[in-house]
Amino acid sequence: MEMLQEYWPFFVPLIASQFILAVTALVHVLRHPNYRFGTKAFWIPVVLLIQFIGPVIYFVFGRGED
Amino acid sequence: MHVLEIKGLHKSFGKNHVLQGLDMAVPSNSVFGFVGKNGAGKTTTMKIIVGLLKADRGTVTVCGEEVAYGHTKANRHIGFLPDVPEFYGYMRPREYLQLCGEIAGLPPRRIRERSEELLSLVGLSDVSRKISGFSRGMKQRLGIAQALLGEPRLLICDEPTSALDPVGRKQILEILASIKGKTTVLFSTHILSDVERICDRIAVLDGGRLVLSGTIGEIQKQYRSNSFSIRFASAEQAAEFVSLPELGQAGITVAQAGESLTITLEGENTHGQMLIDLLSAKQITPERFEVMEPTLESLFTEVVQ
Amino acid sequence: MNHFHVFFKKELRESVRTHRLLIILTIFFMFGVMNPLTAKLTPDLLAKFLPEGMIIELPVPSSLDSWAQFFKNVTQMGLIVVLLVFSGILANEITQGTLINLLTKGLSREAVITAKYAAMLALWSMGVLVSSLVTWGYTVYLFPDGKSHNLVFAVFCLWLFGAFLLAQLVFSTTLVKSSYGSLIITGAVVVFLNILQVFPGVQPWNPLVLATHNMELIGQNLEPSFFARPIGLAFLGCCLLVVLAVVVFRKKQI
Numbered sequence: 001m002e003m004l005q006e007y008w009p010f011f012v013p014l015i016a017s018q019f020i021l022a023v024t025a026l027v028h029v030l031r032h033p034n035y036r037f038g039t040k041a042f043w044i045p046v047v048l049l050i051q052f053i054g055p056v057i058y059f060v061f062g063r064g065e066d
Numbered sequence: 067m068h069v070l071e072i073k074g075l076h077k078s079f080g081k082n083h084v085l086q087g088l089d090m091a092v093p094s095n096s097v098f099g100f101v102g103k104n105g106a107g108k109t110t111t112m113k114i115i116v117g118l119l120k121a122d123r124g125t126v127t128v129c130g131e132e133v134a135y136g137h138t139k140a141n142r143h144i145g146f147l148p149d150v151p152e153f154y155g156y157m158r159p160r161e162y163l164q165l166c167g168e169i170a171g172l173p174p175r176r177i178r179e180r181s182e183e184l185l186s187l188v189g190l191s192d193v194s195r196k197i198s199g200f201s202r203g204m205k206q207r208l209g210i211a212q213a214l215l216g217e218p219r220l221l222i223c224d225e226p227t228s229a230l231d232p233v234g235r236k237q238i239l240e241i242l243a244s245i246k247g248k249t250t251v252l253f254s255t256h257i258l259s260d261v262e263r264i265c266d267r268i269a270v271l272d273g274g275r276l277v278l279s280g281t282i283g284e285i286q287k288q289y290r291s292n293s294f295s296i297r298f299a300s301a302e303q304a305a306e307f308v309s310l311p312e313l314g315q316a317g318i319t320v321a322q323a324g325e326s327l328t329i330t331l332e333g334e335n336t337h338g339q340m341l342i343d344l345l346s347a348k349q350i351t352p353e354r355f356e357v358m359e360p361t362l363e364s365l366f367t368e369v370v371q
Numbered sequence: 372m373n374h375f376h377v378f379f380k381k382e383l384r385e386s387v388r389t390h391r392l393l394i395i396l397t398i399f400f401m402f403g404v405m406n407p408l409t410a411k412l413t414p415d416l417l418a419k420f421l422p423e424g425m426i427i428e429l430p431v432p433s434s435l436d437s438w439a440q441f442f443k444n445v446t447q448m449g450l451i452v453v454l455l456v457f458s459g460i461l462a463n464e465i466t467q468g469t470l471i472n473l474l475t476k477g478l479s480r481e482a483v484i485t486a487k488y489a490a491m492l493a494l495w496s497m498g499v500l501v502s503s504l505v506t507w508g509y510t511v512y513l514f515p516d517g518k519s520h521n522l523v524f525a526v527f528c529l530w531l532f533g534a535f536l537l538a539q540l541v542f543s544t545t546l547v548k549s550s551y552g553s554l555i556i557t558g559a560v561v562v563f564l565n566i567l568q569v570f571p572g573v574q575p576w577n578p579l580v581l582a583t584h585n586m587e588l589i590g591q592n593l594e595p596s597f598f599a600r601p602i603g604l605a606f607l608g609c610c611l612l613v614v615l616a617v618v619v620f621r622k623k624q625i
Contacts, residue, residue, distance in 0.1 A: 017397045021393065141477045148468060152468040
């Protein structure tokens with residue numbers, strides 16, 4: 001907790017940018033239900049739980065054709 | 067005046083000689099049906115015309131300008147609709163047409179006017195969602211709009227109707243028929259009823275060359291076989307007519323179906339007049355006497371074997 | 372409007388709408404924050420995991436550690452993400468056929484290649500800029516020690532190396548059909564440059580040093596002039612690869 005207080009100028013922007021990326025990916029997963037591989041049930045936890053890498057993997061490998 | 071002239075076109079893919087000396091001419095303001103089996107080389111021919119493929123030999127001239135692979139000058143006369151047109155799914159139809167218009171070098175105002183005209187022609191005026199949500203038929207119609215954007219003198223459509231359901235097909239054919247007279251249309255297909263519906267000229271491609279071409283009327287006249295259909299008042303009367311010794315000559319085949327006869331004359335000195343003379347001599351008035359026209363389908367199967 | 376301009380606009384719009392820009396900006400922003408933070412926290416974390424009673428002298432972190440993180444992360448993860456994001460930029464258009472409508476309208480093939488490369492460069496530049504500015508800000512905040520020098524030049528070297536790899540990606544994407552194929556070729560080039568490092572005669576020319584020797588520059592252990600030849604070669608390489616890509620793409624039957 002002490003560390004969080006001391007380093008909030010780092011954690012706040014990190015959490016915010018991770019949040020933006022995760023939400024954008026989540027919206028895309030929900031609105032474009034055809035994926036190159038995997039299912040909705042697979043991609044939702046991936047983009048929400050794997051920080052930064054999850055959404056990137058989804059956008060690079062997982063998303064279907066637009 | 068020919069909008070498109072092709073002379074001695076050759077193209078091979080490895081050992082597969084797709085085009086072997088194709089000659090073809092498309093007169094202006096015609097709706098030209100380009101018919102052939104799957105794999106006959108229709109798409110290859112079209113891709114050479116629009117400069118996507120390089121011909122091995124032969125020349126293609128569009129509106130008097132020779133097409134040179136890698137240079138796109140002649141393309142300004144042509145609108146091209148590929149068999150399955152693909153778009154950027156993240157764009158909306160108007161954005162896409164604007165991109166096309168800018169590439170074609172149209173002034174911004176003209177692009178806006180043309181876009182509205184064409185979107186209403188193809189029935190997409192009220193659609194503003196992204197293209198990724200379009201059905202196959204909607205994409206095909208947007209494809210026609212993009213092809214017509216630069217007011218081309220020649221519109222080339224590769225199998226525009228093959229992948230569509232009957233409603234979608236009907237819409238596409240109506241659009242093509244509606245631009246008749248303003249733009250010359252060359253479209254390939256293997257659906258003969260589409261050709262009969264809107265084309266005034268056809269060319270049949272087989273084995274890498276044209277095996278048949280001309281206006282539909284000319285072709286039917288040229289291939290009119292000496293076949294006649296006669297319907298009598300009764301089946302007995304028909305049977306009586308069949309048994310006449312004059313019809314027993316070599317070169318005459320007769321098929322009876324109830325009160326109707328189908329008679330084919332193959333001998334050199336037999337023609338329809340002989341049947342009329344015979345009917346008149348026997349004092350028979352048939353209910354119907356018809357010279358049989360070959361259907362496109364029978365012609366097609368006959369020439370491509 | 373000329374074709375380059377029109378197609379470049381289309382590429383930028385594509386990058387925004389397919390979230391390429393967002394991915395690159397957030398990932399590079401994240402690096403920007405993480406670099407100084409990792410430098411700061413690593414000694415503390417190490418200390419926590421040391422066995423009770425054991426005392427070793429842990430060096431006090433400085434701005435140099437923060438920049439070392441920057442060059443490590445951006446050359447490894449950062450470049451990989453950028454290459455992955457752009458790997459399909461031409462291959463997808465060719466396999467899907469989205470270029471056909473535009474090419475038959477007279478779009479010049481040079482414009483396709485150069486506009487795509489320009490868009491890649493634009494996004495890569497934005498990523499590097501965001502990441503280095505954020506790293507710089509936090510580094511000054513945490514380690515106001517003034518130990519880091521030649522920052523702009525060191526970042527430029529890394530940027531140029533990225534530009535060289537992107538040119539390589541563009542060229543390889545005209546050679547092979549799949550997006551993975553072009554990635555493999557680009558990866559092979561990096562491996563090849565690494566092997567070349569073994570030969571002392573090649574080293575002073577190798578563009579790879581633009582991404583590996585940045586810390587020596589910042590710590591003033593190497594003169595900037597050391598990078599003159601690699602910079603010249605990388606720049607020439609970019610131009611040559613793009614020209615080759617245009618030549619190959621012009622001949623391509625689509």
